[in-house]
Amino acid sequence: MAVCVSVFHKCRRLPSTLLNLRPLVLSLNAQSTRTFCSTNALAARKYTEQHEWVDVQGTIGTVGVTDYAQGALGDVVFAQLPEPDSELNQMDDCGALESVKAASELYSPVSGTVTEKNKDVEETPALINQSPYEKGWLFKIKLSKLEELDALLDEAGYENHLKNTGH
Amino acid sequence: MKIPPPSQNFHRSVSVWFVGFLQYQTAYRIQKYLANLHGMANSLNEGQSNDGTILIVEHAPVYTTGIRTSNDVESEGKKLKALGAEFYRTNRGGLTTFHGPGQLVVYPVLNLKNFNKSMKWYICKLEETIIQLCKSFGVEAGQSSNTGVWVKNEKLCAIGVHGSRYITTHGLALNVNNDLTWFSHIVPCGIPDKGVTSLSQVSGKQLTIANVINPFLESFSHEFECQIKMLPFKVREDIVNHLKKERLISSATEEQLLKNKAFISKQYS
Numbered sequence: 001m002a003v004c005v006s007v008f009h010k011c012r013r014l015p016s017t018l019l020n021l022r023p024l025v026l027s028l029n030a031q032s033t034r035t036f037c038s039t040n041a042l043a044a045r046k047y048t049e050q051h052e053w054v055d056v057q058g059t060i061g062t063v064g065v066t067d068y069a070q071g072a073l074g075d076v077v078f079a080q081l082p083e084p085d086s087e088l089n090q091m092d093d094c095g096a097l098e099s100v101k102a103a104s105e106l107y108s109p110v111s112g113t114v115t116e117k118n119k120d121v122e123e124t125p126a127l128i129n130q131s132p133y134e135k136g137w138l139f140k141i142k143l144s145k146l147e148e149l150d151a152l153l154d155e156a157g158y159e160n161h162l163k164n165t166g167h
Numbered sequence: 168m169k170i171p172p173p174s175q176n177f178h179r180s181v182s183v184w185f186v187g188f189l190q191y192q193t194a195y196r197i198q199k200y201l202a203n204l205h206g207m208a209n210s211l212n213e214g215q216s217n218d219g220t221i222l223i224v225e226h227a228p229v230y231t232t233g234i235r236t237s238n239d240v241e242s243e244g245k246k247l248k249a250l251g252a253e254f255y256r257t258n259r260g261g262l263t264t265f266h267g268p269g270q271l272v273v274y275p276v277l278n279l280k281n282f283n284k285s286m287k288w289y290i291c292k293l294e295e296t297i298i299q300l301c302k303s304f305g306v307e308a309g310q311s312s313n314t315g316v317w318v319k320n321e322k323l324c325a326i327g328v329h330g331s332r333y334i335t336t337h338g339l340a341l342n343v344n345n346d347l348t349w350f351s352h353i354v355p356c357g358i359p360d361k362g363v364t365s366l367s368q369v370s371g372k373q374l375t376i377a378n379v380i381n382p383f384l385e386s387f388s389h390e391f392e393c394q395i396k397m398l399p400f401k402v403r404e405d406i407v408n409h410l411k412k413e414r415l416i417s418s419a420t421e422e423q424l425l426k427n428k429a430f431i432s433k434q435y436s
Contacts, residue, residue, distance in 0.1 A: 050332065074287035078235045078260075093331070096234055101261040101314040102286040103234045105331040165284075 045133075046109070046149055047158035048091075053133065054109040054141075056149060061110055064137045065097070065128065068162055073099040076125040080106075081117040081139050088112060088141065090148050095138070097128065110148050112141040179281060179393035183384060184403060185223040186424055191231070191255060191266070194224045194274065196415055198336045200406050201276040206334045209280055219277035219335075220398055221387070225376060226266040228252035228349060233261045233327055250352060259337035261314070261327030262357035269345030269365075271376050271383065274338040279330070282391065286330055290314060292390050293339055297324045300341075300379070300386040304370045313358055316341075321364035322355060341383075343367060343376050400425075 045055045051069035054061040070076065078098035088094050088108040095106040117139045121127050128136035143149075153161060186194070201220045208217040230247045232240060236256055243263070244254040252265070266272055279289060297316040301308040301323070308316050308323055316324035324341040342365035350363045367374045388395050407424050410416045416424070 072285035072287060074290075080234050096258065096329075098234055098260040100287060100290045101233075101259075101327045102290055103258055103260040103329045104286055105329075165280075 046152035046154060047161075048107065048109045048152060049161055050107050052107060052109045054149070054152070056143065056146075059143050059146065060115065061112070061141050061143055062137045063109060063139050063141060064132055065106070066158070067132050070129045070132045070136070073097060073102070073104060073129075075099055076128045079118075079121050079125045079128065079138065081122060082108070082114045084114050084116055086114045088114065090145070097125070106138065108141065109152060110141060110143050111145050112143040114139055114141050116140040177388070177392050177394050179218045179391070181218050181275075181277070181387075181391070181393045181395055182220045182398040182402070183223065183395050184220065184398040185380065187225060188268075188423075189224045189226065189420070191226050191229045191253060193410070193416055193420065194222065194226070194272075195257075195336075196410060196413075197222060197406055198274050198276055200409055202331070202334045202336050204402075205276060205278045206332055209278060209333065217278050218281045218393060219275060220402075221384075221395070222274040222276065223380060223383075224272045224274065225268060225270065226272055228265070228267040229255065230263060230265050230353065231255045231257050231259075232263045233257060233259045235260075235262060247352060250349075252349070257327075257329075257337065259327040259329045261325070263353045264325045264327065264340065264355055265349045265353065266340055267345050267349055269343055269376065271341040271343050271379055272338070273341070273383070275335060275387075277335045277391075279333040279335060284333055286328070289330075289335060290326060290328065293326055293328075294324075296383070296386045296390045297339065297341060299390065300383050301366065301369075303382050303386070304366060304372065304374070306366065306369050308369075313361075317361075318364055318369045320360075321362040321369075322358075323364055323366065323369065325355065341366065341379070343374050343379050 044057065045053050047053050047066065051066045052063060053066055054063050076097050076099045080096045080098070082088065082094040086094075089111045090108060092108050093105050094108045096103045097106060118137050121136060121138060130136065186197070201222070205217055205219060228251060230252050231254070237243070240256060247254045277289070283289070294310050294314070294316055298308050298310070301316070306318060308318050311317050314326050315322050324339055326339045328335050328337045342363060344365055344367040347363050347365060355363055366379065384395050403425060407416070407421055411421060
């Protein structure tokens with residue numbers, strides 16, 4: 001979501017790559033531009049019942065934990081993230097988040113190969129609490145089975161899951 | 168303050184197994200077996216009677232460390248083993264701590280799906296259980312910004328847990344009358360300017376684990392709003408057979424695990 005908004009904010013300077021979109025951009029006001037952008041990003045984000053989210057752009061998914069999860073954990077003091085190049089299957093244990101002397105396991109929402117882990121979060125685990133969907137992303141993974149996304153929950157489904165399971 | 172006896176109206180029911188003196192790794196294997204049992208029941212949606220099992224143990228001297236291990240953990244381990252203790256890296260939260268004779272070690276393998284699915288809540292409830300337990304011995308203990316239970320600036324009870332798919336492992340260690348000098352070789356839980364103490368020290372009473380187990384279970388039952396019953400013999404037998412099959416226990420330990428009924432009063436049998 002952060003990437004989307006910042007690109008449109010920069011539109012006033014109109015980098016060359018966006019010049020051909022100029023008429024479309026100028027006809028929208030900033031508010032609706034942001035709304036359009038965030039709806040798009042939310043549509044891309046999927047959730048698991050274990051409170052992980054995955055946001056897929058092309059074949060690369062960015063994975064994190066939800067706002068509900070960071071609240072339930074408490075202040076995160078340590079993030080154990082999967083190493084780049086590790087192969088994961090959907091729902092594999094792939095790390096842990098430690099808070100208040102409790103280590104909670106992380107599960108990969110999709111199968112694939114880890115391409116990057118968030119070193120900022122390793123340095124400053126509190127980013128997970130402060131910004132669970134943006135700066136607090138955990139790792140990126142190149143999906144090997146895009147069809148797995150179909151079985152994950154969308155935002156409405158995840159909100160429903162929180163309501164139904166008595167949170 | 169008198170802790171009221173556990174209400175039989177609580178709809179949740181947790182089993183308890185006091186295994187007595189047991190090697191650290193064996194106790195962990197039992198936890199894993201129980202965690203698997205409760206986890207599988209969860210995935211099969213067997214909500215009833217899947218609230219959890221509490222394992223109560225006493226360990227020979229052992230140091231353990233959590234997932235946040237430092238780079239020089241190998242040299243730290245060697246140094247601590249040279250003192251005559253065992254040393255293990257674990258997957259729990261928290262840093263380095265010590266377990267030894269005279270310390271009540273409790274491993275609640277709970278299904279948080281049937282309680283409250285928050286680790287923050289769970290840790291808080293464990294702390295409150297110990298605080299209430301201390302009250303029953305005339306000791307005012309409390310929480311602080313550091314996890315655990317404290318009396319002034321000294322730690323009485325350490326807590327470090329792990330959660331996987333809502334099933335908890337590891338747990339707490341309450342100093343009752345253990346030799347506290349073992350803690351001088353580490354920075355307990357990574358907090359350098361605070362000391363450790365024991366229930367015997369702060370209460371001025373000569374207490375042993377035997378004096379503390381039943382008050383602990385009463386307090387747990389009250390805080391977690393659950394009944395507590397002895398773990399059925401059949402389950403204990405299954406666990407022992409599993410450990411035997413994997414060649415993880417000796418026949419002496421097998422006998423101890425199957426026959427040990429120490430210190431649990433009638434109301435929990």
